[in-house]
Amino acid sequence: MRIDKYISSQRTDLSRSDVKKLIRAGRVTADGLTVRSPDEKIAEDASVCVDGTAVEFKEHIYLMLNKPAGYVCSAREGASPTVYELVPPELRRKGLFPAGRLDKDTEGFVLMTDDGALAHEMLSPAKHVPKTYRVRLETPFLPEYVPLFASGMTIDGGEKCLPAELSPDPRDPLACTLILHEGKFHQVKRMFASAGNHVCYLKRLRIGGLLLDPKLPLGGCLEIMHKDVEKLLLQ
Ligand code: URA
Numbered sequence: 001m002r003i004d005k006y007i008s009s010q011r012t013d014l015s016r017s018d019v020k021k022l023i024r025a026g027r028v029t030a031d032g033l034t035v036r037s038p039d040e041k042i043a044e045d046a047s048v049c050v051d052g053t054a055v056e057f058k059e060h061i062y063l064m065l066n067k068p069a070g071y072v073c074s075a076r077e078g079a080s081p082t083v084y085e086l087v088p089p090e091l092r093r094k095g096l097f098p099a100g101r102l103d104k105d106t107e108g109f110v111l112m113t114d115d116g117a118l119a120h121e122m123l124s125p126a127k128h129v130p131k132t133y134r135v136r137l138e139t140p141f142l143p144e145y146v147p148l149f150a151s152g153m154t155i156d157g158g159e160k161c162l163p164a165e166l167s168p169d170p171r172d173p174l175a176c177t178l179i180l181h182e183g184k185f186h187q188v189k190r191m192f193a194s195a196g197n198h199v200c201y202l203k204r205l206r207i208g209g210l211l212l213d214p215k216l217p218l219g220g221c222l223e224i225m226h227k228d229v230e231k232l233l234l235q
Contacts, residue, residue: 003030004038007048010055012091012223027051060115061093062224066216067110073101083110087221099123100183108204109212111232122232128181129208129233133188136201140173145195155190209234
């Protein structure tokens with residue numbers, strides 16, 4: 001692989017042109033030898049350093065996306081923009097996909113990764129990784145929803161849901177927080193429809209033990225540091 005491509009795929013804080021400048025300035029070594037040209041090829045197991053510090057090999061990338069309404073989580077769906085368009089070029093990687101989709105009109109935390117094994121574990125019904133949602137309803141929240149959702153309600157005439165935790169918002173009679181331990185199609189909307197209400201606004205706030213960064217604007221994307229990746233699987 002070309003040395004400039006390798007470094008920019010591992011050091012997402014550096015753009016490809018930053019990397020080229022570092023190489024031309026003689027600040028990059030491969031197996032102890034100074035690299036002179038950005039198009040120089042290196043072996044897959046080469047030890048690469050920038051300013052004497054080893055470039056850590058990252059097998060996978062994990063991105064936290066704050067999806068705005070109007071974007072779809074599939075590769076292409078008619079004229080709608082897709083979540084792929086929200087990933088800045090320096091964070092794009094071959095094989096990147098949204099692990100767990102949100103509806104077009106839902107906002108919030110979408111994990112984009114190229115790690116199929118982690119996505120599989122996170123989405124596996126057997127793992128019960130919790131997902132937390134902020135919900136705003138058409139008509140006021142009723143206290144009787146709490147035991148109904150906690151009992152493992154049945155939706156659409158037969159589909160059984162796992163028990164879910166609901167908490168009303170003391171400041172807004174139309175709003176609540178819902179924690180689900182599975183991810184059925186349109187689940188939040190279908191649960192409230194079965195309870196006789198309608199979801200007007202939905203945002204995913206948390207996956208497992210990882211909270212959507214409150215400083216991340218709608219449409220923003222940031223790389224999840226490796227120490228935080230395991231939090232995605234916390235129950
Ligand atoms: N439940 C829904 O109904 N929609 C989503 O986008 C996510 C969960």
